[in-house]
Amino acid sequence: MSPTEPLADELWALVDWHRQRCEPYRRLLELFHPSPPADRGLSELPWLPVSLFKSHRLLSVPEEQVFRELSSSGTQGPPSRIVLDRATASAQTQALSRSLRALLGPARLPMLIVDRESILRPQGGVTARTAGVLGMMTFGRDHLFLLDEQEQPRLPELHAWLARHGGAPFFAFGFTGLVWQGLRAAAELDLARGGPGPDLSQGILLHGGGWKRLIAQAVDRDSFRQTLGRLTGLTRIHDFYGMVEQIGTVYLEGPDGLLHPSPYGELIIRDPITLRPCPEGQPGLVQALSVLPRSYPGHSLLTEDIGSWHRADTPRGRAWRIHGRLPRAEARGCSDTLVSRPTATSSGAGAPP
Amino acid sequence: MTTLTLLGPGEPGPCSAPALIAALQAAPAGSPFSPERLALAEDLSQSLLAHPQARTVPELVALAFFLRRSALQRLQQEFQALHTPETLLVPRGLAFHIPPTNVDTIAVYAWALSMLVGNHDLVRLSSRSSPLGELLLAVLLPVLDRAPAGLRSSLAFVRYGHEEQLTATFSAGCDLRIVWGSDETVRSVRAAPVPPSATELVFFDRWSFCLLSTAAWRALDPPGRQRLAEGLFNDAWPFGQQGCASPRMLVWVGEGALACGQELGRALVEVLDARGWQPDASQVSATTAFAWACALDLPVQEIQHLHPGLWLIGLGPVEQLPRSHPGGGLLFQLRLNRLQELLPLVQRKDQTMTCFGFDSDELRGLAAGLGSRCPDRMLPVGQALSFHRYWDGHDLLAALSRRVHLPVPA
Structure with a gap:
């Protein structure tokens, strides 16, 4: 690892913090790390599989201090449950604010949200999409929700809003798939009606979330940027990486197209089979570190995302690329889906003796 | 159409x-x-x-x-x-x-x-x-x-x-x-x-497990231990350990089970290494997540992740066997003092009990004690996946036929 690991001490202190306050966490450390490592570096930090927050409600504060509970809108399996107290919620908001100011400047900008307004009133628990929109809204003003309830562009409202705010820098935000769909639909609809297409050239677009839908349509990063640029004039387009389990710790896309470090966190890329740290450029599982979570032990999580690290002009000389998610393990066996595959054995698996 | x-x-x-x-x-x-x-x-x-x-x-x-x-x-x-x-x-x-x-x-x-x-x-x-x-x-x-x-x-x-x-x-x-x-x-x-x-x-x-005698394991010489580990590998690792007959748990009977489990773990690592066994990444991730959740949900006493494709999870006393399992080379270990302690744990869902170190009389006694809950197959380690006319409690040769009653020939 790099000789300077400014976050390592803070993160190891968090390990102790949670060990003392979260009984399940203490038990996990005892079982999986019976002997603590001699070196307290970043890559030695114990992690939890992020899926543990789907099956278990882990908290490091007394129940009465729970201030908010987030649940992610996971497309796979049950949602994650993240328990926040006031201190952690506020630390996360402040961290997000600091990260975004670097992108948006100190003033609150008018904000275009590529989503529908009803996302603020979720049915059931708070989803990552709602939490994301709500969290980001505090960094803008004069919000316009671009989409109607059918997730179709509200063109007249957009034109009216742009007439007021489109001449100076404004903030645009949305989840990657919706941004791709919503902004293109708005531009195409406008052109079809004989308009010039919406002028978003002053916009600073921040988009995050999965590329799954886009990759299925064979849309890559370059075509995403080029198409949106051509249709709307957007040039400042920034992807970000973050997760509901570590709100406030965001990795923003830099000019080099890589995701840049957060002051509050770090990513470690691990070989998906050996779980050892990967060399530069080699895709592996993302382990996400964050110094912010104190009300739940989410400071070091092994995700199911695939990423790689690359040399870059950043404090630790690293930046990342996220490639997608590990495919689900296929259920096999006699019960319904007996898919077998040739094993690596030469003698008979199942051969009679 | x-x-x-x-x-x-x-x-x-x-x-x-x-x-x-x-x-x-x-x-x-x-x-x-x-x-x-x-x-x-x-x-x-x-x-x-x-x-x-x-x-x-x-x-x-x-x-x-x-x-x-x-x-x-x-x-x-x-x-x-x-x-x-x-x-x-x-x-x-x-x-x-x-x-x-x-x-x-x-x-x-x-x-x-x-x-x-x-x-x-x-x-x-x-x-x-x-x-x-x-x-x-x-x-x-x-x-x-x-x-x-x-x-x-x-x-x-x-x-x-x-x-x-x-x-x-x-x-x-x-x-x-x-x-x-x-x-x-x-x-x-x-x-x-x-x-x-x-x-x-x-x-x-169905669900399957492996029954091992600690005394018999301790009596094995190194090549014998290696052969047993090979047999266990052939039982548990094909089909992603998700066949009905794939053992998901090792049940040790006798003294010194903790040490026996560690020794068998090392022997299994040698087999996996010798065969260059490489699990697939999605399977590793699923098995890893399962192992961590187990630690919170089951009376886990120790966890050994000895190889990307091998987890050994030692359990303390249980009232029932855990019967959910992700596959991918994860073996629960349960330690019993006497064979009798197995009786309340076995259910009708249990199909194959591969065995090592128990003689036919002991197994017959166990079967008699279990009655209708008895596993369908009690076979030596290494034969879990071998198909046979006797399968899942049926004699297929007989079950696929109809029996006609007729006069005894003169």
């Missing part, structure tokens, strides 16, 4: 379910272990071993061994031995096979036994297919085409999706229905009635 496809024998293509059933029912009656039926099975065996790809796949080699000439002769003798002076076995008629969703060797084992005892067979393969299933079909279909016309006309391999109407038509026309699948699948198939005269064999969702 028909969604039913005939794969073989004969020209593959769309076909009509009522016509197919009628043709199979009209085919000439078969007799058990007739020369042409034996020849068909042997042809499949030889074709598998001669096929450049199939012969490299352990599951297909095992199938070929099951059907080789000497094994068929033994099977025929065993079948003859089922006859008694006052009974005779005859075929049941048309068997309708519903194998697990993806075609696999297990479906072909069951079909082969049914064909050998003289039944007509309709085998339904699902529209989802695996590379192994396709390879097996590629070898099997030409073998079927080479069979004599009479026999050929009594067999059909078809493919269709979830069309309940087709399942209903075939069920209504069969004399024996053989269903493999999850409890869910079994329930949905049972919605389609079979005729009053028909019977049904059901192979439902």
Whole structure:
């Protein structure tokens, strides 16, 4: 690892913090790390599989201090449950604010949200999409929700809003798939009606979330940027990486197209089979570190995302690329889906003796 | 528009379910272990071993061994031995096979036994297919085409999706229905009635474990330990450890189980390393997540992740065995002082108990103590996945036949 690991001490202190306050966490450390490592570096930090927050409600504060509970809108399996107290919620908001100011400047900008307004009133628990929109809204003003309830562009409202705010820098935000769909639909609809297409050239677009839908349509990063640029004039387009389990710790896309470090966190890329740290450029599982979570032990999580690290002009000389998610393990066996595959054995698996 | 496809024998293509059933029912009656039926099975065996790809796949080699000439002769003798002076076995008629969703060797084992005892067979393969299933079909279909016309006309391999109407038509026309699948699948198939005269064999969702004596383990020399580890590997690692018969737990009986488990763990690592075993990344992730959740949900005493494809999870005393499992080389370890302690833990769901270090009397005593909850198979380590005429509590040779009572010969 790099000789300077400014976050390592803070993160190891968090390990102790949670060990003392979260009984399940203490038990996990005892079982999986019976002997603590001699070196307290970043890559030695114990992690939890992020899926543990789907099956278990882990908290490091007394129940009465729970201030908010987030649940992610996971497309796979049950949602994650993240328990926040006031201190952690506020630390996360402040961290997000600091990260975004670097992108948006100190003033609150008018904000275009590529989503529908009803996302603020979720049915059931708070989803990552709602939490994301709500969290980001505090960094803008004069919000316009671009989409109607059918997730179709509200063109007249957009034109009216742009007439007021489109001449100076404004903030645009949305989840990657919706941004791709919503902004293109708005531009195409406008052109079809004989308009010039919406002028978003002053916009600073921040988009995050999965590329799954886009990759299925064979849309890559370059075509995403080029198409949106051509249709709307957007040039400042920034992807970000973050997760509901570590709100406030965001990795923003830099000019080099890589995701840049957060002051509050770090990513470690691990070989998906050996779980050892990967060399530069080699895709592996993302382990996400964050110094912010104190009300739940989410400071070091092994995700199911695939990423790689690359040399870059950043404090630790690293930046990342996220490639997608590990495919689900296929259920096999006699019960319904007996898919077998040739094993690596030469003698008979199942051969009679 | 028909969604039913005939794969073989004969020209593959769309076909009509009522016509197919009628043709199979009209085919000439078969007799058990007739020369042409034996020849068909042997042809499949030889074709598998001669096929450049199939012969490299352990599951297909095992199938070929099951059907080789000497094994068929033994099977025929065993079948003859089922006859008694006052009974005779005859075929049941048309068997309708519903194998697990993806075609696999297990479906072909069951079909082969049914064909050998003289039944007509309709085998339904699902529209989802695996590379192994396709390879097996590629070898099997030409073998079927080479069979004599009479026999050929009594067999059909078809493919269709979830069309309940087709399942209903075939069920209504069969004399024996053989269903493999999850409890869910079994329930949905049972919605389609079979005729009053028909019977049904059901192979439902099962769970398996391995019983080991610490004294016997300690008495083994290093090569013996290595052989046992190899056997356990052959039982647990194929099929992603998700076969019904794949052991998911090691139950140690006797003193010093903790040390025995550690020694066996090291021996397993050697086997995995020697074979260059590489689990797949998604499986590792699923198994890892499961192991961590286990630590919070079960009375886990120690966890050893000895290899990317091997987790050993030691449990303290439990009132029931954990029966959810992700596959991927995860073995629970349970430590008992006496064999008697196993009695309350075994359930009807438990299929295979591979054993090491227990003699036949001990196992018979255990079976007597367990009664109706007794596992269907109590076999030496290394034989978990070996198909046999005795499967899931049935003697397939007998179950696929009908027994006729007649006067004792003079």
